[in-house]
Every structure is written in C-alpha cells, then in structure tokens.
Amino acid sequence: MVEAKSYRVAIIGAGSAGLFAARELAKNGIYVAVFNRDIKPGGLAEYGIYPDKVKMKEGLRKQFASCMDSANIKYFGNVKVGLHGDITLNDIRSFGFDAILVASGAQGTKWLGVPGEDLKGVYHAKDIVYHYNLLPPYSTKEYEIGKNVIIVGMGNVMMDIARYLIRDQKVEKVTSIARRGPAETKFSRKEMEYVGSNFDLDDYKNELFKATPIMRSIYQDPDLSLKFILNSLETCIEPNSSTIFCLKFLSSINSILGDKNDHVNAVIVEENTLIEKNGTIKAQSTGKMSRMDCDTVIFAIGDGVDPEFGLPMDNYEYYKNPKPRFPIEGISYEAFDPNLMQDIEDVFFAGWARKASDGLVGIARKDGINAAQAVLQYLETISPKNLGDPTAFEREFLNDHPQTVRKKELRILNEEEKRQAKLQNIEDFKFSSNEEMLKIIQENKVSQY
Ligand SMILES: Cc1cc2nc3c(=O)[nH]c(=O)nc-3n(C[C@H](O)[C@H](O)[C@H](O)COP(=O)(O)OP(=O)(O)OC[C@H]3O[C@@H](n4cnc5c(N)ncnc54)[C@H](O)[C@@H]3O)c2cc1C
16 A cells, blocks of 8 residues: 555546546545646546437536545646647656656547548548537537538447437438448447438448348358347437438548549548458458549547657557556556667556547546556555645646636536526536636636635
8 A cells, every 4th residue: 555645646637537547546545636638527528428418428527526526636627738738748747746647538630541631521520529519629610511421430439420410410411431341330229319210221221232242251140230220220219300321331431532622522432342360350452443422521430549748659559568567457557668668667548548449438437447556556666756745836837827727616617507507498508618618717716706
C-alpha cells in the first residue's frame, strides 16, 4: 500500500477511463490532478453517445460526478495537454507529478489514404459526432451534408451517423459500405431500431444473394445473416423521413472523385472476395471497379490515438511495453520507446488511449481502474518526487492558466444547463461554445460574491 497523499498522479482526460482511474487512485490516498481538454468532463459519454439517450447520459453524469467527489481529485478543465496545447507532458513532470496516466481517448483521425480524401464533403465520423453532440469547436463548424451520403464502415458508429442523417438531416439516401461480407457486420441489433424503417430490405437481399457463393466457400451461412437483419427489423420505431438506407458489402473505397469545385461527386469502389487466413476472414480485391455517385462521404472506420503528446506511436496506437513491469490481467498499460528499447517509466495509458475505439463505456471504465492499479504498483517502486503542499502547485497553475475550469465552476454550469432545460421544456440542454460556458461561469461567480 502506497503512503497516503505523498504521491501525485496527473491524469490526462476526464472520460470514463480517466475518471474511474482517478477515483481508484484517490481511494488509495493519491493526490490526483485531472487535466481535461473540454470544459465539461465525460468525454465521448457526454459528446459521443447519441444525444437523445438522455437517461443513459444522465446516469453516467451522476457516476462521473461521484467519481470526482473525492477531495483528493482536482479538476483542471479547459486545459489541453500536448506539444501545441496549454501544457506538455514535460510541464506536468516539472510540476512534480510522479506518474502521468494518458486517458485522452482516441483523438487522432484515421484515414484510408485513398486519393480524394481531402475533397470538400468528405468527413470523418468523429467530427460529425462531435458536431451533433455540441462539443466546441465542432458544434459551431459548418458541415455540408448533401442528399446522397456514403458512409465507409459498418459498425455502431456508422449506425449513429446513419441515424443522424436519416432522422435529423432527412437526406435522400444513405449507403454504408463494408470491405467484407454480411456475416462481418459490427453493429448491434439494437442500433437498427432507429433506422430500420428506412432500411431497403430488397436491396439487402440482393446484396446477400450476390455474396452467397463467396460466403458458402468459407463455410458461412447466409441465412444466419438474413435472420439477424430480420430480427433487428422487428422492433423499429416509426420513420420520420423517406430516406433510403442500404448496406453494400464486399466493397473497398479505391478513390474519391470530385467536381470542378473540388467537391466530392462519386467514389470508385473495388469489388472484394473473402478468404480465410489463420481463422480470420479477410477481404481480397478482385480488381473489378465500379462507380457510385454521391455528394458526401463520411469515414466511420475507427480512430487513432493523439500524436500530439509526442509519445512514440505504432501506426494509430501508442507503443506499449511488450514486457510490462506491472501487467494487469495480462495487459500492458505502460508507455514504451522502441528506439531506446526501454519503457517511459512514468507514463501509462487507459481506455481508448490504450486501445483506440475499443468497446463501450463499461470497458473503458474497467480499463481505467486496471490502469490505476498498474500506476499504484509503479508508485510502490519509487519515492515521491514532491512532499510539499500541492495547493502551491494549484495556485501557480491557476495563475498561469486563468481559463481553467474547476469543480465548483462545473457545478455552476450544470445548474445553469438544468435551468435552461426546464425553461425551454426540453430533456437536455447544452451550451455549444466555450465562450458561452465561460461567460455563465463568470457571471454566476460574480453574482455569488
Ligand atoms: C459515436 C459513438 C457513440 C457511442 N455510443 C456509446 C453508447 O451508446 N454506449 C456506450 O456504452 N458507449 C458508447 N460509445 C463508446 C464510449 O463513448 C467509449 O467507450 C468511452 O467514451 C471511451 O472512454 P475514454 O475515457 O477512453 O475516452 P473519451 O470518452 O474519448 O475521453 C477522453 C477525454 O480526454 C480529453 N482529452 C482529449 N485530448 C486531450 C488533451 N490533449 N489534453 C487533455 N484532455 C484531453 C477529452 O476532453 C475527453 O474528456 C460510443 C462511442 C462513439 C464514438
């Protein structure tokens, strides 16, 4: 057991992983400072989960508030960590923290690297998700959504985007494209509930019919795929638009074409077949190309971690110590420098920062707790860097970063958002810009004195 209050740990990110890690560390007597880019905590639970899942969000907000309740946890919101942020990892070290837990989610953008990705009308799902969930600055940016939208990817994030396009934007057509076949879809049955009434079942059956010989050649049963879709269509809510929603299989994006104004107007897709390799089903190109007209393309292919910390990365993930000193359930939470072939001993990862776009809130929460356990084990091997009063650090930090939002200011903001929801007779209200939030905090602070 580490000695109470001697150690200081900085957590970057107040999403599910960061906050549950903070609670675990604080429970063990550690002084925890949570630096969060957004003013409000919650991460994707606040700004990713579909806006009308109000009950789920409210439940999570309560859990997060209770996590932050401990006097050992200090919140520094509106503070971006990174090479071009408000503070760097080295700044955090210089403040006297013994360990840094990176729980910043998957903020890097993953692209396929095909020609045309930079055309107008081509977006990444994360930006659209942040936009409709009112996360500044995405909330106030313009995203030009056309009538005929292609979404690349076939998981739950695709389903959320499709829902937004069908029920909110009411576009004419949404087509989700997947490299592999009907048996490899990644969305859950529940997600079809909101878009199933717009689903083009005949088109699906046609796609399934085309895929059948390929599926049978690798011992897949097309009837099971059909059954999954038919079951998921059983509980759909009423449609509120005439959007046609289609799934297209065995298709990889080869390139994106644009018009003379550099706006997307079509994609070229490469037809695939399926092969089995070491127990995994893989897509293999047949070389056949076809063109699909569209006016918007949205990539929902997962995210990568943030390169802005300057930590060594392997493709879209941070390098983790392959031989962890403090593995939890066999998992490495430790940063690693492959050039020096040694660990970065005071840096740890949790949640989507450890494994990008992996799992729901419950998984991130557990990962945060496990990462905190790894950090606690590390602390037992070192002496605390700083035995002085941590409030001196807090005073200095707030002096240098006056835009920082603290716990008591969050309470002001929450109360005002609740008041606005009541006034406007809506379930949930959110301010959509940092300026508005800071103004409310400032005004209410002033009126309280
Ligand atoms: C579109 C979408 C819908 C989803 N819907 C559901 C759902 O319905 N149910 C469910 O259970 N799960 C859902 N999930 C998954 C869930 O959101 C994740 O499992 C979870 O949010 C991951 O938590 P995290 O703490 O690792 O990262 P995040 O939630 O992303 O939190 C990261 C935090 O780090 C902060 N941060 C980022 N960069 C910096 C920086 N440079 N400096 C300081 N702070 C930084 C951010 O402000 C944020 O607060 C959904 C995910 C997506 C993308």
